Amino acid sequence: MVASGFWLLASGFWPSACKYRQGGQVAVFKGFSIWGIRVRIDQSWFIAFLLFAWIISTAYLPLQVPDYSRFTYWVFGTLSSLALFGCVLLHELGHCVIARRLGIPVRQITLFIFGGVSEMAQTQSSSPKAEFQTTIAGPVTSIGLAAIFWTVAVLATGFLDRIIVEMFHYLAYVNFSLAAFNLIPGFPLDGGRVLRSYLWHRSGHLGQATRTASRVGGIFAMILMGLGFLSILTVSLIPGVWLILIGLMLKNAADSEYRSFELQSGLHDMKLREVMAPPIAVDTSMTLSQFVNDYVFHYHYRSFPVVELDRFIGMIDVRAIKGVPPQDWPFTKIGGYLSDPATYCVLNPEMEAMDALQTLLSRNCNKAPVVRNERLLGILSRSDLFKLISLKRDIAA
Numbered sequence: 001m002v003a004s005g006f007w008l009l010a011s012g013f014w015p016s017a018c019k020y021r022q023g024g025q026v027a028v029f030k031g032f033s034i035w036g037i038r039v040r041i042d043q044s045w046f047i048a049f050l051l052f053a054w055i056i057s058t059a060y061l062p063l064q065v066p067d068y069s070r071f072t073y074w075v076f077g078t079l080s081s082l083a084l085f086g087c088v089l090l091h092e093l094g095h096c097v098i099a100r101r102l103g104i105p106v107r108q109i110t111l112f113i114f115g116g117v118s119e120m121a122q123t124q125s126s127s128p129k130a131e132f133q134t135t136i137a138g139p140v141t142s143i144g145l146a147a148i149f150w151t152v153a154v155l156a157t158g159f160l161d162r163i164i165v166e167m168f169h170y171l172a173y174v175n176f177s178l179a180a181f182n183l184i185p186g187f188p189l190d191g192g193r194v195l196r197s198y199l200w201h202r203s204g205h206l207g208q209a210t211r212t213a214s215r216v217g218g219i220f221a222m223i224l225m226g227l228g229f230l231s232i233l234t235v236s237l238i239p240g241v242w243l244i245l246i247g248l249m250l251k252n253a254a255d256s257e258y259r260s261f262e263l264q265s266g267l268h269d270m271k272l273r274e275v276m277a278p279p280i281a282v283d284t285s286m287t288l289s290q291f292v293n294d295y296v297f298h299y300h301y302r303s304f305p306v307v308e309l310d311r312f313i314g315m316i317d318v319r320a321i322k323g324v325p326p327q328d329w330p331f332t333k334i335g336g337y338l339s340d341p342a343t344y345c346v347l348n349p350e351m352e353a354m355d356a357l358q359t360l361l362s363r364n365c366n367k368a369p370v371v372r373n374e375r376l377l378g379i380l381s382r383s384d385l386f387k388l389i390s391l392k393r394d395i396a397a
Contacts, residue, residue: 031111037096039089042112053081060170065162072163080167085111087145087175092116094141099134102126128201135193139179146175186250187217188257210261217254221247264354266389272356273349275388276370276378282334284308288321289329305369305376306338312346312369312376314338346371347380357385 031040057077061068089111095118096106107119125131153168182190192213199209228243267275282291282304295304296318303317320337321329345363347356347370360368360382367381 034089035093035097037093037106038108040108040110042110044113045085045111048113048115049081049085052084053078056080056170061163061166064169065166068163076163076167080170083167083171084174085115087142087171087178088116090145091138091142091178092118094137095134096120098137102130102134104130104134125197128197131200132194132197135190135197139182139190142175142179142182146172146179148172149175184220185213185216186220187213187254189217189250192217192254207261207265210258214254214258217257218251221251221254223247224250262393263357263385263389266392267353267357267385270353271349272347272351272353272370272380273378275353275356275385276349276380277384279305279369279376279379281305281307281312281376282316284313284333284335286334287330288324288332288334288337291316291334292318292321292329303339303344303367305379306334307376308335311374312371314341315344315369317343344368348372349377353385356380357382 031038033039053074054077057070057073061073061077061080089109092109096109099118099120100106104120104125110117110119125134149168149172153165153172156165156168183194185191185195187193187196187210195216196209196213199212200206203209224247225244228240228245228247230240231243232240280295280299280301282295284306291304295301302319303315305312306314306316316334316337317339320339321334324332324337345359345365345368347359347368349370349372351359356368360366360380366383367379369376370378370380
């Protein structure tokens with residue numbers, strides 16, 4: 001009973017525990033659009049969908065409404081799992097609809113193994129009021145859904161089959177759990193963002209509010225992990241392990257969100273040309289021997305931009321010459337070992353610095369040449385940007 005009850009609780013917690021995640025390339029299906037907002041489905045979503053269908057069909061429904069066939073349990077378990085993620089989608093749509101009313105463009109919603117994530121063009125709200133309104137819309141939507149499902153379950157009792165009524169009870173409980181967990185003031189959950197909007201309103205300083213909200217999020221994460229260890233010792237193993245995992249995810253999310261905020265704040269209103277480094281380029285006339293000895297061993301870089309008659313023509317990676325015998329290096333030009341253009345990205349100097357970093361992250365590039373009209377103007381690396389942010393933080397402190 002304890003284990004199955006916790007699985008039910010987890011189904012309310014899990015979709016929200018990792019709500020905010022950083023960009024990157026993931027395998028997704030195009031999905032569909034609703035109210036003009038594109039919805040994409042990550043391939044990991046199918047794992048969660050099948051897992052919840054299995055939990056509801058084999059653990060929850062047989063316990064709550066016995067004496068039905070296995071086939072019936074699986075039909076309603078599958079429908080409940082589908083409805084669960086439909087509710088997660090509506091939760092995210094609640095955020096998105098209010099964001100659009102406030103003039104914040106919404107890029108898309110992605111459903112994945114941990115629930116859903118809304119991707120907006122504006123990473124930070126323009127004011128405490130805007131952040132509060134956008135954030136609270138999700139939990140309010142979930143509470144509204146919980147009230148609707150509970151009302152339907154009560155009114156349908158005695159009129160509809162018990163298993164249908166129980167499905168509505170389950171969806172009411174799940175939506176209430178989703179709202180309740182999200183309203184915990186643990187950044188970056190919705191409750192943590194509501195707390196940040198309040199602190200921001202009181203202090204007038206977004207950075208200070210974010211720092212405090214992140215610390216509160218870390219404290220709640222530690223409390224959850226402590227309760228998990230206590231549960232393992234006194235109640236049951238499975239609930240304790242789940243609480244520890246949720247606490248770890250919340251702690252990592254809080255730390256990651258604050259680092260992301262620092263990064264965005266440090267690069268705010270900065271152009272790429274302001275943060276790029278002078279280029280260290282090699283010429284196509286150079287031999288592999290010169291390339292390795294004078295550049296790779298001297299500068300300790302793996303890849304370099306390549307120019308020909310002052311025109312940027314590509315990149316070369318030291319791994320490309322791996323199969324060339326060292327005795328042939330003095331007689332072999334580097335021009336035949338350029339990297340495939342699909343493996344690197346080229347940046348424009350007029351880009352926003354934050355957009356450039358997001359391009360590096362999404363394309364999984366460690367560094368990229370900065371080029372305009374075939375002229376190599378500079379080089380940008382992730383590590384240089386992180387060092388810049390660290391220096392700005394040290395100076396501000």
